[in-house]
Amino acid sequence: xxxxxxxxxxxxxxxxxxxxxxxxxxxxxxxxxxxxxxxxxxxxxxxxxxxxxxxxxxxxxxxxxxxxxxxxxxxxxxxxxxxxxxxxxxxxxxxxxxxxxxxxxxxxxxxxxxxxxxxxxxxxxxxxxxxxxxxxxxxxxxxxxxxxxxxxxxxxxxxxxxxxxxxxxxxxxxxxxxxxxxxxxxxxxxxxxxxxxxxxxxxxxxxxxxxxxxxxxxxxxxxxxxxxxxxxxxxxxxxxxxxxxxxxxxxxxxxxxxxxxxxxxxxxxxxxxxxxxxxxxxxxxxxxxxxxxxxxxxxxxxxxxxxxxxxxx
Amino acid sequence: xxxxxxxxxxxxxxxxxxxxxxxxxxxxxxxxxxxxxxxxxxxxxxxxxxxxxxxxxxxxxxxxxxxxxxxxxxxxxxxxxxxxxxxxxxxxxxxxxxxxxxxxxxxxxxxxxxxxxxxxxxxxxxxxxxxxxxxxxxxxxxxxxxxxxxxxxxxxxxxxxxxxxxxxxxxxxxxxxxxxxxxxxxxxxxxxxxxxxxxxxxxxxxxxxxxxxxxxxxxxxxxxxxxxxxxxxxxxxxxxxxxxxxxxxxxxxxxxxxxxxxxxxxxxxxxxxxxxxxxxxxx
Amino acid sequence: xxxxxxxxxxxxxxxxxxxxxxxxxxxxxxxxxxxxxxxxxxxxxxxxxxxxxxxxxxxxxxxxxxxxxxxxxxxxxxxxxxxxxxxxxxxxxxxxxxxxxxxxxxxxxxxxxxxxxxxxxxxxxxxxxxxxxxxxxxxxxxxxxxxxxxxxxxxxxxxxxxxxxxxxxxxxxxxxxxxxxxxxxxxxxxxxxxxxxxxxxxxxxxxxxxxxxxxxxxxxxxxxxxxxxxxxxxxxxxxxxxxxxxxxxxxxxxxxxxxxxxxxxxxxxxxxxxxxxxxxxxxxxxxxxxxxxxxxxxxxxxxxxxxxxxxxxxxxxxxxxxxxxxxxxxxxxxxxxxxxxxxxxxxxxxxxxxxxxxxxxxx
Numbered sequence: 001x002x003x004x005x006x007x008x009x010x011x012x013x014x015x016x017x018x019x020x021x022x023x024x025x026x027x028x029x030x031x032x033x034x035x036x037x038x039x040x041x042x043x044x045x046x047x048x049x050x051x052x053x054x055x056x057x058x059x060x061x062x063x064x065x066x067x068x069x070x071x072x073x074x075x076x077x078x079x080x081x082x083x084x085x086x087x088x089x090x091x092x093x094x095x096x097x098x099x100x101x102x103x104x105x106x107x108x109x110x111x112x113x114x115x116x117x118x119x120x121x122x123x124x125x126x127x128x129x130x131x132x133x134x135x136x137x138x139x140x141x142x143x144x145x146x147x148x149x150x151x152x153x154x155x156x157x158x159x160x161x162x163x164x165x166x167x168x169x170x171x172x173x174x175x176x177x178x179x180x181x182x183x184x185x186x187x188x189x190x191x192x193x194x195x196x197x198x199x200x201x202x203x204x205x206x207x208x209x210x211x212x213x214x215x216x217x218x219x220x221x222x223x224x225x226x227x228x229x230x231x232x233x234x235x236x237x238x239x240x241x242x243x244x245x246x247x248x249x250x251x252x253x254x255x256x257x258x259x260x261x262x263x264x265x266x267x268x269x270x271x272x273x274x275x276x277x278x279x280x281x282x283x284x285x286x287x288x289x290x291x292x293x294x295x296x297x298x299x300x301x302x303x304x305x306x307x308x309x310x311x312x313x
Numbered sequence: 314x315x316x317x318x319x320x321x322x323x324x325x326x327x328x329x330x331x332x333x334x335x336x337x338x339x340x341x342x343x344x345x346x347x348x349x350x351x352x353x354x355x356x357x358x359x360x361x362x363x364x365x366x367x368x369x370x371x372x373x374x375x376x377x378x379x380x381x382x383x384x385x386x387x388x389x390x391x392x393x394x395x396x397x398x399x400x401x402x403x404x405x406x407x408x409x410x411x412x413x414x415x416x417x418x419x420x421x422x423x424x425x426x427x428x429x430x431x432x433x434x435x436x437x438x439x440x441x442x443x444x445x446x447x448x449x450x451x452x453x454x455x456x457x458x459x460x461x462x463x464x465x466x467x468x469x470x471x472x473x474x475x476x477x478x479x480x481x482x483x484x485x486x487x488x489x490x491x492x493x494x495x496x497x498x499x500x501x502x503x504x505x506x507x508x509x510x511x512x513x514x515x516x517x518x519x520x521x522x523x524x525x526x527x528x529x530x531x532x533x534x535x536x537x538x539x540x541x542x543x544x545x546x547x548x549x550x551x552x553x554x555x556x557x558x559x560x561x562x563x564x565x566x567x568x569x570x571x572x573x574x575x576x577x578x579x580x581x582x583x584x585x586x587x588x589x590x591x592x593x594x595x596x
Numbered sequence: 597x598x599x600x601x602x603x604x605x606x607x608x609x610x611x612x613x614x615x616x617x618x619x620x621x622x623x624x625x626x627x628x629x630x631x632x633x634x635x636x637x638x639x640x641x642x643x644x645x646x647x648x649x650x651x652x653x654x655x656x657x658x659x660x661x662x663x664x665x666x667x668x669x670x671x672x673x674x675x676x677x678x679x680x681x682x683x684x685x686x687x688x689x690x691x692x693x694x695x696x697x698x699x700x701x702x703x704x705x706x707x708x709x710x711x712x713x714x715x716x717x718x719x720x721x722x723x724x725x726x727x728x729x730x731x732x733x734x735x736x737x738x739x740x741x742x743x744x745x746x747x748x749x750x751x752x753x754x755x756x757x758x759x760x761x762x763x764x765x766x767x768x769x770x771x772x773x774x775x776x777x778x779x780x781x782x783x784x785x786x787x788x789x790x791x792x793x794x795x796x797x798x799x800x801x802x803x804x805x806x807x808x809x810x811x812x813x814x815x816x817x818x819x820x821x822x823x824x825x826x827x828x829x830x831x832x833x834x835x836x837x838x839x840x841x842x843x844x845x846x847x848x849x850x851x852x853x854x855x856x857x858x859x860x861x862x863x864x865x866x867x868x869x870x871x872x873x874x875x876x877x878x879x880x881x882x883x884x885x886x887x888x889x890x891x892x893x894x895x896x897x898x899x900x901x902x903x904x905x906x907x908x909x910x911x912x913x914x915x916x917x918x919x920x921x922x923x924x925x926x927x928x929x930x931x932x933x934x935x936x937x938x939x940x941x942x943x944x945x946x947x948x949x950x951x952x953x954x955x956x957x958x959x
Contacts, residue, residue, distance in 0.1 A: 018670070022498060026667045028418045031499055035414035036426065039407040039470055046445065046467045047433050053444035106333075113330045124334065126583045131337055133579050133586070135528040137546040138568035142340040145347065145561050150358050153343060191337065199591035241435070248437030251530045255550055269439035269531075276443040277535055285443045292440050300432055487681035490648050493668040494675045495695030495746070505694075509685045 057286035064280035075287040085288065087263045088271045091178060095267060096246045099185045104239060106186065107193025112223075114194065115201045125195070132191040140255040143184045147171050147256070171257050174264040181265050184252055193238060200234030201227070236306060244299045248292050268292055347565035348376055355562055376562035377570070385540050386567055389548035394574065396458050396544060397526035400465035404522050405515065407466060408473025413503055415474065416481040417489065427478075434471030438531045446535050460536040461544070465526050472525070473518045480514030481507065517585035520578055524586075527575050545571040597624050597659055598749035598782040600645065605654035607640050607806075614640045616806040618654075622784065627776050629785045629797035632829070637806040638786045639754060645784060646675055646752055658749060669698070674743035675752040678759060680735045682727040682742075689723040692742045713744040716775070733764050740772075744779065751783040757792065769795055790830050794818070802826045824956035827879050827949060833913060835879045836923040839953065842871050851878050851950075855919020856898030861945040867959050868950060876959065879949035882913065885925035885941045887933075892942035900925075902937045916941070 024030045058075055062068030079085040114125060131139060146153050147170035158164045170180040204227060212222045250269035253259060259266040259274060266274075268291050276285020347355065349372040380386045414420075415427045445464065446455075454460040484507060492502035508515070533544045540552055549567040579586060600622040607615035615637040622628050630638035643649040645656055647668035655662050663671050674695070683691050689710055696706045714720045717737045727735055736756065743751055757765045757772075773796055776783060787793055793800045794814040802809040802817065802825070810822040814830075821827035827835050840851040842860070849860040849868055858878070860868055868876070888897045900916035900923065907929070914925045914933070925941055933939065950959040 018667075025500055026498060028499075029420040032414040032418040032420040032423070035410040035418075039411040039430065039474065040426075042403075042407060042463070042466050042470065043430070043433055046448070046464050047436060047441065050441045050445040050448050051436075053447060054441060057444055057447070109329065110333050113326060113333070116326065118326075122583075124330075125587070126580070127334065128337055129579075129583075129586065130341060130576070133524060133575055134341070134572045135530075135546050135575065137528075137530050137550055138571050139340055139344075141550065141564055141568050142344045142347075145559075145565065146340060146343055148561075151356060151561075187337065187340075190333075195587060196591060199587070244435055244437060248439040250439050254530075254534075272439065272443065273531075273535075277446070282443060282447070289440050289443055292437060296435060296437070296440065300435055303435070304428065485679060485681065487677045487679055488683060490646075490668075491675065491677060491681040491742075492683075492694070493648070494646055494671075494673060494752075495742070496669045496698030497694075498667075498669060501698065506683055510683075 054286045054289060057283050058290055060283050062283045064282055068283055071283075075283055078284065079287055079291075084263050084266060084271065088266045088268055088288070089291070091263075091265060092247060092267045095178065095182060095185070095249070095265075096243060099182050099189065099246055100239060100243055102182070102186045103189040103193050103242065104235070106190045108197055110190060110194040111197035111201055114198050125198075129191045129195055131188050132195075136188060136251045137255055139188065140184060140252055143187075144171070144256055147180060172261055174261050177257055177261060177264040181253055181256055184256065185246065185249065188252075189242060189246075193242070196238045197231065197234065200231050204230045233306075237303070240299050240303050244296055247295050344565050344569050347561060348569050349373060350562070351375065352562060376566040380563050380566045380570065384552060384563070384567075385543070385548060386545075386570070388541055389543050389545045390571070390574075392458060392542065393527060393544040393546075393571075396461045396465070397523050399458075399462045400469060400526045401519055401522040403462065404466045404469035404473050405519050407470045408477055408518065409508065409511075409515065411470070412474045412477030412481060413507065416478040417486070417503075417507070430471050430474055433467065434475065436468075438468065438529075442531050442535050445532070449536050455536060456538050456542055458542065461529070461533055464532055464536070465529060469522045469525060473522055476518045476521075477511065477514055480511050484510055513585070516582070517588050520582045520585055523578060524575050599624050599657075599659055600750060600782060600784065601655075601657040602641070602645070603655045603657070605641065605644060605656065606652045607637070607644060607649060608652045614806050615644070618803075618806075618808055620801060620808070620811065622782060625780045625782055627783045627785065627796060627798045628801060629787060629793040629799075630801045630803060631787055631790060631793035631797075632803035632809075634788060635805070636803040638788075638801075638803050641803075642752055642754055642784060642786045645750070646673060647671055672746075672748050673750045673752055674746045674748040675754065676739045676743050676756045678755040680727075680739040680756075680759075682735055682738055684727050687724050687726055688719065688730070688738050688741075691727070691738060692745050695742065695746045709745045709747075710741075713741040716744065716778070717741050732760055733768065736760065736768060740775070744775075749782065751781050753783065753785040753787075755787050757787070758789070772796060791832070794830065802829060820958075821949065822958055824877060824879075824951045827951070827958075831881055833882050833924045833926070835881045835949070836885075837951075838878050838918070838921050838923070839875055840878045841875050842868055842873065844872050850895075851876070853919055853921075855900070855921060857895070858898065858943070858948075859893075859895035860950075861948065863946075864948060864950060864959075871950075871952075871959065875953050877951040877953050877956075879951060880923075880943050881947060882924045882926040883911075884944040884947040885923070885927070886944075887925075887927055887931060888940040888942035896945055897940050897942040899938060899940050902933055902935055902939065905933065905935060 018026075025034070057068070059070060059072060060068030061071045061074070110128070114121070114128075118124075145151070149167060149169045149172055152168070152170065154170070155164065155167055158168070169176065171177055208226050208230075209222055212226050217225065248269055249267060250273065253265050253267050253270050254273070257265045259270040268288055272285045272288040274285075275281045275288060346367070346369060350369045351371050351373045354369055354371070411430065415423060415430075449455050449460045449464070454463065488506055488510075489499075489502045492506045493499065497505065528546065529544075530546045533547045534551075537543050537547060540548070543552070545567070549564065549571055600620075602618055602620040602622075605615055605618040606613070618637070618641055620628070630641060632638050640649060644651050647663070647666060651664050655664055657663065658671065658673075682688075683694065686694065692710045692713060693706045696709060701709075710723070711720070714723060717740055719734065719737050719741060722730060722734060722738070727738070730738065739756065757768050760768060769792060776796075785792075785796060793802075797814055799812060800814050800817055801811045804825050810817055810826045812820075817826055818830050821830070824837070828837065838853060838856070840853045840856075840858075843850050843852060849865045849872065851858045851860055898918055900918045902914050903917050903922065904915035906913040906915070910929060911926045912929050912931055912933075914927055916923055916925060916939075923941075951957065952959055
């Protein structure tokens with residue numbers, strides 16, 4: 001019978017000898033260290049080190065090709081008194097605030113619309129994400145074309161609808177430029193908000209809405225008292241992430257206006273680029289880049305506190 | 314189905330939804346139309362009576378042809394493809410290992426390291442690009458694809474790690490325990506058991522990483538200077554403008570063709586995209 | 597030969613002392629069951645034998661070899677998990693072959709072993725399927741097959757039947773017993789189900805709060821529990837407990853409370869001598885109570901009122917009120933009684949147990 005071998009007593013076989021490397025890798029701590037090594041090396045080299053370098057640059061007077069000397073807070077003083085910097089601060093704050101509000105509102109509206117069942121829902125959802133998927137710079141180029149003062153299709157439409165008679169210089173008019181840029185940012189961000197909020201909406205059990213409806217709540221009340229509070233956590237995460245990205249935005253403005261006209265759309269990132277790379281004033285560019293840091297810090301702290309709160313539940 | 318009277322459905326649902334769709338997709342439509350429109354039709358002022366935006370009677374491929382033959386566009390496509398694939402590969406490798414360590418192993422400072430990696434995800438490129446340009450120069454990587462292949466993982470790895478952590482957490486730990494009792498080392502249990510099960514997650518992460526690499530602009534702009542080295546986003550925005558003249562036909566053709574690889578990948582893996590997006594949000 | 601010796605085993609998770617000084621000697625071919633409520637330390641002990649948990653202090657030996665520092669893969673053991681832990685991306689065959697592949701067995705050897713194990717468990721036709729295509733019972737068998745195939749020194753079972761429905765559980769219990777008889781491999785089995793413990797174990801180890809309460813053969817534990825916990829844990833319905841005071845009258849000892857006055861039999865009276873005028877806990881199992889007839893001595897019975905009647909077919913359970921206590925009696929299914937009836941119950945004096953109320957140890 002094939003299984004007599006099992007019942008035959010065998011002396012306990014000694015364990016195979018294991019080499020030192022194998023034994024090391026069996027230890028949870030050493031294995032973890034090894035697994036994290038590539039990541040930590042890359043991130044250390046290309047994030048931590050540059051960050052430290054950036055701080056160092058901001059307290060020197062380095063330029064391209066000229067290693068600088070320590071100058072203390074001179075750069076900070078300089079930008080503090082720099083008019084263009086003031087404009088950039090103002091622009092960036094307005095840009096971020098306005099765009100975020102619109103992205104949230106419109107994204108939420110779209111998410112609520114998508115939360116129904118209708119024919120072609122899957123394909124609609126797929127198409128809606130396109131502005132987010134297609135490379136930003138390329139779709140922004142399309143917008144630049146659409147905004148072109150002479151050939152704008154938007155102007156054409158408004159003209160046909162009788163809304164305007166003279167041209168709108170979307171990107172060339174200092175009063176309009178920031179608005180135009182915000183429009184493009186909102187256009188690109190709404191799908192991200194919508195799809196993420198939709199996912200959040202889908203975790204809310206429909207029974208809660210039904211119970212509220214039975215209790216007599218109307219659509220708006222159901223939204224305000226049932227949907228919104230349950231959506232708040234997801235919303236917070238999305239908004240925090242979006243805020244930091246928008247605050248540090250570069251591509252959009254660079255392609256559309258380059259920061260002009262007359263600094264009307266100058267943001268931190270574009271100004272830093274202009275100074276650091278454009279004119280080679282490395283230290284000053286680095287200083288301006290660092291202006292993003294406080295906002296990042298606030299966002300990170302809020303996120304961490306929030307996560308800690310969620311995890312202790 | 315959408316409830317309510319017909320007029321309600323139209324006002325509150327169909328009209329807004331359609332408006333959203335039209336507004337979100339119009340620029341792409343415009344991109345396509347411009348690409349196939351001959352120059353003669355292209356440059357008509359907005360208030361000219363013969364402005365015909367929504368169709369073209371003489372579709373032409375001349376812009377695409379010019380793009381491919383008279384510019385370095387194909388080179389840029391190749392560059393971008395290589396860089397994106399390489400960066401994605403590196404990020405998947407690092408992110409998989411890191412994600413496994415952080416979610417399945419117990420070791421001191423696990424929490425802090427996880428948080429640290431999470432924080433680097435939030436750090437925007439614009440904070441680092443100036444000193445990073447210096448670092449790249451010092452390592453003599455400037456103006457080569459390596460500058461990007463090594464720096465893109467800085468924003469890809471945290472995302473991949475985060476995504477994979479979520480994925481790994483849903484795999485019961487008994488599987489590894491059983492594998493280890495069966496005779497596998499920790500490493501083998503990770504590679505032969507856990508990773509194969511996590512393949513859908515790896516796919517999602519990889520696709521998203523590929524897209525993020527393809528879309529990146531700032532680092533590519535700052536670290537690359539010679540036209541042959543450029544990636545599609547940088548090449549299209551910088552090289553297709555001669556003097557002060559914008560060759561919109563070619564520009565739109567470049568924009569269109571430059572978007573195709575990503576759109577292509579996207580179309581096959583929509584579900585994975587949505588999963589990555591929502592996974593990263595739900596955290 | 598595979599004896600397992602657990603010596604002074606302790607496990608602390610930060611501040612929680614999960615396993616306290618466990619000593620256990622398991623003989624070759626023995627099927628030992630660790631049983632107890634959740635959190636009692638039985639699973640932790642098992643995992644330490646497996647190598648999945650580190651040992652805080654103490655030693656574990658297989659035969660004469662200390663295995664404390666050996667990784668699981670070198671201990672020559674196999675484990676069956678509660679959730680089966682089948683590798684979802686592999687076929688049944690590959691699941692069973694995995695361990696052998698890791699040990700670099702030849703293809704031919706693997707094929708033979710897998711076929712043999714599959715035959716024993718009756719799963720030959722499932723070899724090409726994936727786990728998700730199998731029912732609970734089938735997955736259980738594959739998990740068993742995966743363990744058998746390795747021909748290990750020791751089998752470890754972590755509540756393998758808990759996820760099965762009641763009927764399947766009973767069936768698998770029998771099969772496990774048959775399997776053990778056939779294979780003869782030393783086994784350590786963890787469960788919270790006392791029925792499994794009683795039916796499967798050659799010896800049973802009852803644990804609570806990290807401590808071993810009692811070790812012995814099932815019937816030994818059932819008939820001579822060492823403390824209140826073991827007495828109440830084994831057996832269903834559970835043993836009845838009543839707080840009584842011991843008094844002495846005319847040279848004999850009596851146990852009484854407001855509901856009853858029982859004469860302590862001579863054999864036990866000797867041990868109870870020191871507890872006169874003390875409160876002790878008396879225990880009697882439901883099946884050792886019966887409806888009193890004229891032949892039953894009055895000093896071995898008490899009056900009770902029926903509160904609930906549970907008719908099981910094989911027996912009738914009477915939930916009765918005795919004084920301010922409730923008790924359960926398992927009586928002959930032919931009895932005709934009604935709720936709120938008053939009746940007299942007699943007990944079997946040889947089956948009385950007494951426990952020290954503070955220490956809970958048996959007297």
